[in-house]
Structures are given as structure tokens and as C-alpha cells.
Amino acid sequence: MTVIVNPLDPGLYIVATPIGNLGDLSPRAADILSRADVIAVEDSRVTAGLLRHVGSKRPMVPYHDHNAEGVRPGLVARMAHEAVALVSDAGTPLISDPGFKLVRDARIAGHTVVTIPGPCxxxxxxxxxxxxxxxxxxxxxxxxxxxxxxxxxxxxxxxxxxxxxxxxxxxxxxxxxxxxxxxxxxxxxxxxxxxxxxxxxxxxxxxxxxxxxxxxxxxxxxxxxxAPPGEAAPASEADADAALAEALTRLTVSQAAGEVAKALGLNRKLLYARALAMKTKG
Missing domain, CATH: 3.30.950.10 (Tetrapyrrole methylase, C-terminal domain)
Known part of the structure; x- marks a missing residue:
């Protein structure tokens, strides 16, 4: 068993790892992975390769969609006296993986949670x-x-x-x-x-x-x-008339003009005149 000379404080460490280029692993992330007591991983083969890159070998526990419910309580219990690092196969943990529940339960248990940001x-x-x-x-x-x-x-x-x-x-x-x-x-x-x-x-x-x-x-x-949607086309006269006709069935002329002006972004005075004419004609 490797003895860690400068051990980490107990808790959960969320470590972002490279999404392709190993050169993107931050020095801080490499340090945390080298000193963690255990690393929760998606695939131990992937993380083992990353550990070889930083010249370290640490215990790993599989933690993924298929076993998270069963493994999580044990990991949370270990955080009371050990440094548990969480990684995904690539990128930032919790993005499209079950990590948020581990963070939630760690916080509920009163453990320290630290994030080591990086690639996403x-x-x-x-x-x-x-x-x-x-x-x-x-x-x-x-x-x-x-x-x-x-x-x-x-x-x-x-x-x-x-x-x-x-x-x-x-x-x-x-x-x-x-x-x-x-x-x-x-x-x-x-x-x-x-x-x-x-x-x-x-x-x-x-x-x-x-x-x-x-x-x-x-x-x-x-x-x-x-890209986001483009600007909506301005409301037509027919749109305004239809909206006013509906609003006049339940509101006064002034209230109807105000509601439609706000909803369609049109001039309230012009809508008031239009609504008054519709009310008088009706």
C-alpha cells in the first residue's frame, strides 16, 4: 500500500479531467488524483490510463449509472475519514452523469465538497x-x-x-x-x-x-x-383585432387595450381607439 506523505483533508473532490488532450489536465487536478485515498470512476481502465500519465496509482471504485444507488452510501461513509475523488471518463463530473446525487448526499452528511474545475x-x-x-x-x-x-x-x-x-x-x-x-x-x-x-x-x-x-x-x-430563435415578427392588425376582441369579452376598453399592448408590444393609445371603435360597433 502506498503511503501518502501529504494526505488530503477528508471529503469529496470533484475533479475535471481531459476530454481528449491529456495536456489539458491541470496541475491541481493531477495533484488531487495523486493524493486521494480513493477515486470514484466511470471506467477504471480509462482512469488508470490517466493515472499512469501523472505517474500515480490509486485505489478506484466504479461509480456509474448502473451501480450508483448501491455504491453511493459506502462512498459517503468513507468521506468522513478519507479523501474521495470523483471523476468521469472525460470532462467535468456531473455533466450527463449521476454525480450530483453523490454531491447532494455528501453535503447532507456534512462532508466537505471541493471542486477542481477544468475541461467541459x-x-x-x-x-x-x-x-x-x-x-x-x-x-x-x-x-x-x-x-x-x-x-x-x-x-x-x-x-x-x-x-x-x-x-x-x-x-x-x-x-x-x-x-x-x-x-x-x-x-x-x-x-x-x-x-x-x-x-x-x-x-x-x-x-x-x-x-x-x-x-x-x-x-x-x-x-x-x-443558435437561439430570431426576433419574432411584429403583430399584424389582424392579430391585434383578434386579441382585442377576446379581451373585450372580459375587460373594459381601457383594460383590454392595456393588456393587448403589453402582450403584443403595440401602441396602447392606438389600441384603445381601436377597441373603443369595436365596442361601439358591437
């Missing part, structure tokens, strides 16, 4: 896509079945933010076609192999990208980034 494919893809980054919504993986996927896309179709999602190569063409059908032909980017030798970001409309990948599924880890 979703954020890296945003930097490559050339799309707005002031607001973005991370969707993880969309459902693989057509109906469920369409429903998930419909739920976010009106969100005024750039969308970021993960997808596999074989499903990419169908995913892009579904996004085009549900969101309209927005600008988008397909990024893959981020930080690796063949890193690329292919940009264009969703329709164009769907056609490109329909019969040529790419290899590697893929992140799709989709």
Missing part, C-alpha cells in the same frame, strides 16, 4: 461554434426515439438561448433533421473530437448540416450547438 465539452463547443454565448441551455442527450425527441425539442423551441446538446455519430443526421423540423432552419454547429488532432467545427443551417450527415455519420464525441 459543452463549454468548449460553445467557444468553437461562433454563436451567441450570453445565454445558453444545456440539453444533454435528446431521447433516441422519434416521438420523445420531437417533444423534447418542442419544449425548448421558444427558449431565447443558444442550445447545446450531445449526440452520437449514428444518430446525428436524424437528430439534426428533428431539430430543423422543430426549431426552424436556425444556424448551428457540429463540433467533434474537441482538443484532439482532428478537432473540427462544421457550421451552417440545421437543414444543411442534416443533409451533410444524413448518410455520413462522423466518428468521435459530438456536441451540437444551435
Amino acid at each position: 465539452a459543452a463549454v468548449a463547443a460553445l467557444t468553437l461554434a461562433g454563436l451567441p454565448t450570453d445565454r445558453f441551455l444545456y440539453l444533454g442527450f435528446l431521447p433516441p426515439k422519434e416521438k420523445a425527441r420531437a417533444e423534447a425539442i418542442a419544449e425548448v423551441s421558444a427558449v431565447r438561448a443558444t442550445l447545446v446538446l450531445y449526440e452520437s455519430g449514428p444518430r446525428l443526421g436524424a437528430c439534426l433533421a428533428a431539430l430543423a423540423a422543430g426549431l426552424g432552419d436556425r444556424e448551428a454547429a457540429v463540433t467533434r473530437e474537441i482538443t484532439k488532432r482532428f478537432e473540427e467545427a462544421v457550421t451552417g443551417s440545421l437543414t444543411m448540416l442534416a443533409a451533410r450527415y444524413a448518410d455520413a455519420p462522423p466518428k468521435g464525441e459530438i456536441v451540437v450547438v444551435v
